[in-house]
Amino acid sequence: MTATASPASPELLDPRSTTLLRIATAGSVDDGKSTLVGRLLYDSKAVLADQLEAVERVSLAKGLGHVDLALLTDGLRAEREQGITIDVAYRYFATARRTFILADCPGHVQYTRNTVTGSSTADALVLLVDARKGVLEQTRRHLAVGRLLRVPHIIVAVNKIDLVDYSEARFREIAADVQRLADDLGAESIEVLPVSALVGDNIVERSERLAWYDGPSLLELLEELPADDVTEHPFRFPVQVTLRPQEAAVDPRYVEYRGYAGQVASGSVRVGDPVVVLPSGRRTHVVGIDTPGGELDEAFAPQSVTLRLADDIDVARGELIASADAAPEPTQDLDGMVAWLAERPLRVGQRVLVKHTTATTQAVVREIDGRLDLDTLRPEAVDALELNDLGRVRLRLAAPIMAEPYAQSRRTGSFLLIDPQSGANLAAGMTRGDQAFSDRAAVPVGPAPDWSI
Template sequence: MSTVTTEELSATTLLRFATAGSVDDGKSTLVGRLLHDSKSILTDQLEAVERASASRGQEGPDLALLTDGLRAEREQGITIDVAYRYFATPRRRFILADTPGHVQYTRNMVTGASTAELTVILVDARNGVVEQTRRHAAIAALLRVPHVVLAVNKMDLVKYEETVFAAIAEEFTAYASELGVPEVTAIPISALAGDNVVDPSANMDWYGGPTFLEHLETVPVSHDLAHCHARLPVQYVIRPQTAEHPDYRGYAGQIAAGTFRVGEQVTVLPSGRSTKIAGIDLLGTPVDVAWTTQSVTVLLEDDIDVSRGDLIVPSKDAPPTTQDVEATVCHVADAPLTVGHRVLLRHGTRTVKAIVKDIPSRLTLDDLSLHPHPGQLVANDIGRVKIRAAEPLPVDSYADSRRTGSFILIDPSDGTTLTAGMVGESFASPEPVKDLSDEDGWDF
C-alpha cells in the first residue's frame, strides 16, 4: 500500500484522468500495472486478484482484474462499465476513469472523459491507429480535454522498435492536430512487462521522455474555476418552517463555477428577476464567500419565484437565454436521432421538452470531412444539431464552461439517454422555425 501521509496528501494537487482505446489494447492491464507498481493497492486486493488468476489457470496475477470488477467483464475479458479508481503518490492525488474499448460502449468514454483534465488513448503497437483510436481522439477534442497522452502499448511484441513507435506517434499527432487537440504526449510502454509505466524501461534506451506515471505527476493542472463565470444551478428549495427560522427560504445547489459573495447583485434565470444575496450557508454555517464545487444554500433579499432548474448568476455576467440551441453532439443510444425527434433536454438541474430541428452535419472520422444533412445520427456518431426547446435556457458556450455549456437529450418515453451535447453556438435571433407542434402538446 502507498505510504503517502496525511500531510503529504494535503499538499498535493488532484488530477482527474480517463483511459480509452480499442478492445485488447491493454487499458485495464495498464491501470492494474500502474496501481501495482506504485504500491497503490491493498494486500488483500492483490491476493484476491492472484486467487482469481490462479482459478483461470494463469501463472501470475492478471492485473487487469484490478479494474474489471463486473462478473461479465471478467468472463468476457473486456471492460463494459466505467471503472473509477482513486489513488495517490507523494506528488499528486488521482481520480481515474477506466473506460470501455468496445465500440458498443463508446458512450461510456464520453461519461468518463467529461470531467477529465487528461485522457490516455492506448494504441496496440502491432495495429497502430485504428478507427476507434480516431473516434476516441475526436471525443477528447469535442470534450476539450486539455491534455492527451498517446500510450503505445505492447512494445514488447514489436521488439521495442523505435521506428514502430515513431510512425504511430507521428500519425496520431497529425490527426489530433487537425481535430484541434492542443497537446499530445506520446509514450512507448509495455503494460504487461511494466516498461515505462512506473519505472524507466531498460529495453527502450532510445526513449528519453518521462515514464507514464512521471508524466501524470508533473503535467500542469489548473483547478482555478473561481474566476470563471459564476453559476449556481438550483437543485432544491429549502423551507424548514421552524419556530427558530419561520421565514427561512434558501436555494441549495452545487456551485458549477465562479465565486458568490454576500451582498452581490444576482439574476435568476430564465425569469430574469434580479436581487441581492442576503446570506450563504455552507454546511449549516453562514459564510461571506463561496466558490466552485462547494454545495451551498443561498438566501436572497427579495421574495421572488425561484425553483429547481433555475440558474443564479451575477447580474453583470449573465448568459443569454434562448430556446434555440446549436451544438456538437455525440449520439450514444442504439436508436437513431432524427430530425423532428421529440426529446427531453436536461441542462444543469433543468429538464424541458425539446425538438430536434435540424442535423446540419455528421463528422466522418477517416478524413474529418463533414457529411451535410445526414437526416439522422446513429450510435457513436458525432455531428451538429439544432434544437428548439419549449422554454428559454440560460446556456454558456462549452468553450467557456464545461458544466453549463453541456446538456443531454433524453427519450421521454423511457428515460434513456440519447445524446451528449456541447453548446457551440446559441442564437437568440434564429431563422424562422418550422412549426413542429402536434396533438401531444409539444407546441413550442
C-alpha cells in the same frame, strides 16, 4: 442516533487547495487499458494486500503465468469471464504529489457511451494504442470524443512496446500518425509516450529498455499536468432545490428562512456579491452562504452550498444564479455537437427532453447538419444520426436555458438528450460557440453543411 456536523477545515472547504486530477482511459479493444490502470495502481503502491491476493487467485484459476492486473478494475462477472471491460470502473489513488480519480472506460464500439461518460469530467484522457496495430477506427473515434468534450490534456500511450522489441522506429511512426490525426481534429496538448503496461515499462518508473526515449514516465507526466481551475470562470450556480425548513410551520424563527441549494458550477461567490437570477433577470445580492458545517464568507466551484438572497424572489429548480456583471443570455435555440448513444436513430422532427445543468425541458429537432466521417475527419450530410455517430444538431426548446459555449464552460456548455417516454439517455451534447474541428477538417465534402463552430 443523531449525527452532528462540525465545521470543516478551510483546507477541505477550499477547492483551490487540492491537487486532484481526474483521468479517463480510452482506446480500442485489447489495447490494454485495464492492465495499464492495474499496473499504475500496483506500481504506485495503491493496491491493498487482500485485493492483490484475490487477483492472484483468479489469475491462477484462469491458468495464467502472471498476475492479471486488469482484474483490479474489471469487477463485473461478465468482464472477468469475457476478458473485456463493459462498464466504467472508477479507482482512487494518491502519490506524494497528487490525488487521482481514474475512470477505466471500455474499448468496444457498443460501449462508446460509457467512454463519453468517463471522459466528460476528465482533466486528462489517456488514449492507448497497440504498438503492433497502430491507429484504428476506435482510436480515431475516442480522440474525436476527447476533442469534442474539450478534455484539457490528451496523452497517447503507445502500449505493448515490448511486443515490437522496444522499436524506436515503430514508436516514431505511430507518434507521427497520432500527430496528423490530432492536427486534423484541431486537438491541442497532445503527449505521446511508449509504455508496456504488462511489464511495467515507463508507467511509474522510466525504463532502461527505452533508453532512446528521454521523456517522462506516465505517472510523472500525470503528476505535472495542470488541472482546470473552474474557480477562475464567471460565477454560475444552477439551483437544485428551494429550501424552506419544515419547522417553519410551528416555529416562527424559521418562517423567514429561504435558501437555494445546489452546486457551484464555476467561479466563486462572496457574501454581498451582486447576482442575477435567470431566466427572469431579477437582480439581488447574496446575504448568506450555508453548509452543513456552518456559514461561509465565500464559496468556490465545485462546492455544494445553500445561498440566501437579499430579496424574496421566486426561484425554482433549473434556474440559474449568476454573477450580475457576467451573466449568460437565456435561449430557446440550441446548436450543438452530440455523440448519439441510442440504438434508434435521431431524425428531424423528433421530440426529446433536454437536460441542461438542473433544468429539463421539452425540445424538437429542427435540423441535423451532418456527422463526422471518422475516416476523412470531415463532415458528411445525413438524414439521421445512428448509434455512436458524432454529429451537429439544432434544437428548439419549450423553455429557455442558460447554455454557454462548451469551450468556455464544460459544465454550463454540456447537455443530455433524453427519451421522453423511457427516460433513457439518447445523446451527450456540447453547445457550439467555437471551432469544434480545425479549418482543414471543417471543409465541406459535397453537399455537407458548414461544420464551423
